Amino acid sequence: MGKKKGKGRSVKRNQNVTQEPEELIQAPHSFVIHKGLPGGHILELTKDFRKVMEPFTASSLKERKKNTIKDFVSIAGLLHVSHLCIFSRTEIGMYLKIARLPRGPTLTFKIHNFSLARDVVSSLKKQLVFERAFKHSPLIILNSFSGEGTHMKLMASMFQNMFPTINLTNVDLNNIRRCVLMNYNPTTNLIEFRHYIIKVAAVGVSKGVKKMVQGKVPNLGKCNDISEFLTKSGILSESEMEDDPNSHVTVSQKLISRGNIEQGKSAVRLSELGPRLTLQLIKVEDGLLDGAVLYHDYIHKTEEEKLAIQKKREAKKKLKEKRKRIQEANKKRKEDEKKELKQKSLKGMQKEKSETDIIMQKASKEANEEAAAEDDDDREYYRQEVGEEPDKELFMGNSTTGVKRPKTFHSYKKNKKPKLDGSTENKPPRFGKHKKHSFEGNQNKKLFGKNKKIQTKSKNKDKTNSHLRDRRPIGGKAFARKKNFKAGKKKK
Template identity: 35%
Template sequence: MTRPGTGRRKQSATDKQVAKQSKGTHPKSMVIRIGAGEVGSSVSQLVKDVREVMQPDTALRLKERRANKLRDFTTMCGPLGVTHLLLFSKAESGNTNMRLARSPHGPTLNFRVQNYSLCKDIMKSMKHPRMGLTEFQVAPLLVMNNFITSDIDREKLGEAAPPKHLEKLVTDMFQGLFPPIQPHTTPLHTIKRILLLNREPPSEGDNGTCTITLRHYAITTKITGVPKAIRRLYAAEKLMGSKEKKKRALPNLGALDDVADYMLDPSAAGYTSASDTEIETDAEVEVAAPVTRKVLSKKERERMTARDDGQKSRSRSSRPKVEKRAVKLVELGPRMKLRLTKVEGDLCGGKVMWHEFVSKSKAEVKEMDRKWEQRNKEKEERRRVQKENIEKKRKERAENGGAGEGAGEGEDEDEEMEDFDEYDMDDDVWHDEDGDVAEEAQDEDMEDKGDDA
């Protein structure tokens, strides 16, 4: 039983088992808005759009409350197997910020959302928006461009060049958001979305920061090398078994006497423009065509394996057929332009590893490292005292322990003490009273000055 007066909830054995099993599975994420009633409707809709992008391994129906703190979400990352947190917030100055954190020990990347567009705004600007539900059953294909600066560009930029470890960290953080794709085993037809992250080339006035542009597309394919009339018949065959009723997609053959008139007459399939007939060869790929094969009996399979020249005796029809398809990307949204401002060593806190506006000398860095080492030693000492107190209580209970109801209560206390052993009172202190708060205030002042500049 939990002690009265404490708001801490005991972690069950089932939650512990799920947390252990989830370590080797695909990465999972939670997209959260900090300050549910203060961010506004636009940022709230942006959070919902980003959850759609992170499907299927994300908490799609997560509901935040005004009373929720960041601690409430971080404590549930372990039982739920969540590996990444995307935190959206809005500052008093009106800037929208995004934090990308890795659970449970960080690091955390702080981005400023310079501008963004919602999914509904993108769909309104398109003539034929893509509205499908099957695209979100598999994680998107992640494509990253220009994240590593070449040695030639580093020589040109000089001191303004971004640090190599910073670029490597940002690359690893975004790559860890989605499960890796095995090119030899992953079927191509399952990949239906693509997430494009393009880093703008660094310039002399960027202070070594990273500016990333995010785009989200749906992958569509179209058969090439086939007349439009046959393509319309092929599309009509698909619509026959579906519940959708699109009369425009079905060809009207009522006024024709023979199907040859429809196939040979170029105007029968409708008006054909140059864009419909000529497709760029760069967008064409060769994929395996879906063909039906005869199911062989056991005797036929034995005969095939008994032949020495079994591969040579196969007919040409049994060879894998290949067809050409044109790949087209349809934007789904949202769009975001992110600017990296700060990197923290822990989960939404800890030592500042890099800052866009604040630079420290070597002496200040050494002093900061010394303070953090002292703080870690004090933290380890508190944990040691906690463990000694727990062991002391266990020994006292073992000496004075009884049977019956007391044994059952003792088991509950053992589970509670195991949870208390993992819990550290210092984890509730997110920022130091003197050092970190002053440093954060200085960071905010520097960010505001950077915006004004």
């Protein structure tokens, strides 16, 4: 019995092909790219901002100069990308554009000042950076964004929707490791962007006990007993002083960090990660990088000018739609013409084929008639000369067409040499006009090595009449001519 065939690999049954969870699909994803002039640390700033937007961003996105905004928009829906952040640099300064995909709006900010993440971290005395903090999205904090104006509300909603929402009922505090702070200054209209890492430390225990719980025990060589370390506070450094009471919170969950107890007091500490940005809102557009200007910080236009711009935009839109319709009609017309030409060419090919078939049939019919007429003439001539009816097979042509086949004559020259026993042997090729290669002499040399001189003499005798030899036997008139030629030569 044959081997039982196993189940084939199917997409439905394949366990590796798993669908993405709903939370991951609904979370806002982003692209962070750079455009414009190179230099000015724009590439490093782009990488730092990607680090802020992790994990729902393309951190290893490789862009080229040939890539346009349409390229990113075309694949945004497939990858669930909802926001596009563009850092650009011109001769005047640097800008940041944040656009909602796929149809806008677009916010344009001018970057007054910035600091890279490496500069911020290197300026700290105590650096606190670990990769586990970037596995979850940061917490967004907006300050003083409750001003008047639609641009303020639009700006606040744009910043909020760039990061996933948090459900306070089932949120896990262990996943909140970072926060992004946006502070708006109403007097200067500037936005301060900061990025921090969150650390929670236990409060309400002595400093020695806290050190023991955290596993950070200093040198106890100066102490006579461990009780001195737990009771005396002078051993600890000044940097380990108590936190501000305003930073104390009551933890409702059990945290992974040591010393934090459920329903116990803990202190929240922030350590900056960078980058730092100082932004100013310049322009708000209705579409994706191209649309009606809803707000502009430098240019203010009247209602009449706005109406004129809107009419011009509508006329441009109508002209674009008209050109598109004309282009589609031309495309359809060209396709129809192409189909008609194809059908005409097929009909012409069929017509030519039918005409050639008719010509071939006529030619074959005429050939058959000619052959039949020739057969009839031959039969009639045979009857008149012989006086009898000819046999059927005597003047039979081709069985299928009735046309006689032309006789083929094959002439093969057989270079065969007669032997003494009657058998034939292939004659060796000749080299030159009168030279002849002899296999027979070589065999005699091998068999009779001592009689070489005798063999060579006989060969030299034969060389005198070698030009009179002929491959075929001579007879008849040729033999007489040869005989007369010899006799004449002797007389001379």
